[in-house]
Amino acid sequence: xxxxxxxxxxxxxxxxxxxxxxxxxxxxxxxxxxxxxxxxxxxxxxxxxxxxxxxxxxxxxxxxxxxxxxxxxxxxxxxxxxxxxxxxxxxxxxxxxxxxxxxxxxxxxxxxxxxxx
Amino acid sequence: xxxxxxxxxxxxxxxxxxxxxxxxxxxxxxxxxxxxxxxxxxxxxxxxxxxxxxxxxxxxxxxxxxxxxxxxxxxxxxxxxxxxxxxxxxxxxxxxxxxxxxxxxxxxxxxxxxxxxxxxxxxxxxxxxxxxxxxxxxxxxxxxxxxxxxxxxxxxxxxxxxxxxxxxxxxxxxxxxxxxxxxxxxxxxxxxxx
Numbered sequence: 001x002x003x004x005x006x007x008x009x010x011x012x013x014x015x016x017x018x019x020x021x022x023x024x025x026x027x028x029x030x031x032x033x034x035x036x037x038x039x040x041x042x043x044x045x046x047x048x049x050x051x052x053x054x055x056x057x058x059x060x061x062x063x064x065x066x067x068x069x070x071x072x073x074x075x076x077x078x079x080x081x082x083x084x085x086x087x088x089x090x091x092x093x094x095x096x097x098x099x100x101x102x103x104x105x106x107x108x109x110x111x112x113x114x115x116x117x
Numbered sequence: 118x119x120x121x122x123x124x125x126x127x128x129x130x131x132x133x134x135x136x137x138x139x140x141x142x143x144x145x146x147x148x149x150x151x152x153x154x155x156x157x158x159x160x161x162x163x164x165x166x167x168x169x170x171x172x173x174x175x176x177x178x179x180x181x182x183x184x185x186x187x188x189x190x191x192x193x194x195x196x197x198x199x200x201x202x203x204x205x206x207x208x209x210x211x212x213x214x215x216x217x218x219x220x221x222x223x224x225x226x227x228x229x230x231x232x233x234x235x236x237x238x239x240x241x242x243x244x245x246x247x248x249x250x251x252x253x254x255x256x257x258x259x260x261x262x263x264x265x266x267x268x269x270x271x272x273x274x275x276x277x278x279x280x281x282x283x284x285x286x287x288x289x290x291x292x293x294x295x296x297x298x299x300x301x302x303x304x305x306x307x308x309x310x311x
Contacts, residue, residue: 030231041251041300042300043250045300052231052232053232055234061234085303085306086305088302091296091299091302093296094251094300
């Protein structure tokens with residue numbers, strides 16, 4: 001039991017030294033603190049809210065959260081099917097996109113081909 | 118003579134407990150390897166060996182074991198459950214993981230007014246919570262606890278399916294909700310009003 005504890009403790013100690021040199025977040029969320037951000041999730045959900053906190057695993061704390069839900073007949077009009085959630089924790093494992101709220105705007109579909117003739 | 122050895126042993130183990138666990142384990146490492154691997158319940162045997170003459174080695178081993186346990190306990194209390202999943206019972210997060218993104222951890226810790234997400238979930242233990250899954254499912258219940266993966270134990274649970282319209286099952290007792298599909302957690306939320 002002593003050798004098991006010693007091995008585990010020594011291994012973990014060495015691992016954190018190496019991990020500190022390797023791991024580094026590519027996204028600094030501290031610049032978004034207290035700003036409204038838009039978050040997209042796996043599964044199609046979207047939400048926006050004021051970023052109150054985060055951790056390195058990308059779990060987020062959003063305040064005044066509005067959730068936008070996609071419907072089958074949705075061309076993604078923002079005002080449709082929203083609901084207020086208030087203070088929420090967003091799971092980092094399902095976050096796929098984070099951007100500032102004013103960093104996105106809806107544009108007409110650029111991929112629609114104009115049929116001539 | 119025996120009493121002197123015992124008193125010396127307790128003094129030394131107290132001194133050792135002030136060192137960090139990892140430093141002490143490094144020190145005890147070579148000593149440990151020279152001993153035969155002891156039986157788990159061989160504390161008495163070790164004490165005898167200490168009396169007979171392997172006094173130094175016995176003392177160091179006992180101190181190392183005590184220090185390692187104390188170190189582990191300290192890590193648990195502080196919430197720095199280093200290797201997360203390997204240490205059950207250290208599920209409450211007080212600080213970000215040291216092993217993932219040290220830069221971000223540094224910036225997160227250095228800003229004390231920031232709210233850590235898992236801290237907020239921890240504060241919610243004992244009260245109602247509304248959980249939104251990746252799919253169109255939502256769960257409302259009383260949060261009893263969660264772990265490193267944010268698997269959740271809930272009580273008095275109501276499950277909602279959003280698209281087909283309507284409440285689904287009301288489950289009592291306790292459920293274990295798999296954290297794989299959790300997207301959002303709303304503390305104190307009452308769920309969709311249908």
